[in-house]
Amino acid sequence: MSLSKFHGGSSSSSTTACAACKYQRKKCTEHCILARYFPQEKQNQFLNAHKLFGVSNITKFIKGVEECQRDIAMNNLIFHANARARDPVWGVCKIMLDLKHQIACTQAELNLVHHQNLAMCQTIALQQQFGCYSYGDLLEQGDEYLNIDGHVHQK
Numbered sequence: 551m552s553l554s555k556f557h558g559g560s561s562s563s564s565t566t567a568c569a570a571c572k573y574q575r576k577k578c579t580e581h582c583i584l585a586r587y588f589p590q591e592k593q594n595q596f597l598n599a600h601k602l603f604g605v606s607n608i609t610k611f612i613k614g615v616e617e618c619q620r621d622i623a624m625n626n627l628i629f630h631a632n633a634r635a636r637d638p639v640w641g642v643c644k645i646m647l648d649l650k651h652q653i654a655c656t657q658a659e660l661n662l663v664h665h666q667n668l669a670m671c672q673t674i675a676l677q678q679q680f681g682c683y684s685y686g687d688l689l690e691q692g693d694e695y696l697n698i699d700g701h702v703h704q705k
């Protein structure tokens with residue numbers, strides 16, 4: 551998800567207070583560090599983050615992160631806060647455990663397919679070793695058999 555769209559046009563950012571400034575009843579200027587991450591329409595996102603970390607801690611946190619990494623850091627913080635709001639007990643842990651379970655299931659399925667593939671390859675190798683494709687081919691040959699030179703011989 552790109553957060554750059556939140557800034558939108560320059561005309562609206564100066565007149566509309568972001569969710570954080572609106573909550574604090576502050577004037578939101580174009581230098582507001584939180585406006586990018588908590589635009590007016592993302593009030594719930596801000597409230598989740600504020601409830602978990604507190605707006606002053608979020609501001610301190612974002613100022614402590616290099617500018618080029620702020621989007622990643624804030625995405626992470628917002629993701630944590632939203633997960634915690636959705637599941638107050640497990641938070642992101644639940645998402646992590648679900649993903650871990652999915653990986654284990656997919657790995658087991660992959661192992662099964664790998665073993666089936668291996669067994670099929672061994673069967674084909676055995677069939678090629680004995681020069682036949684199936685038991686059906688052997689039965690249909692009856693008393694005739696093909697010699698290695700391709701000539702039909704009678705038993």
Ligand SMILES: [Zn+2]
Pocket residue numbers: 567568569570571572577578579582583584585
């Ligand atoms: Zn603001």
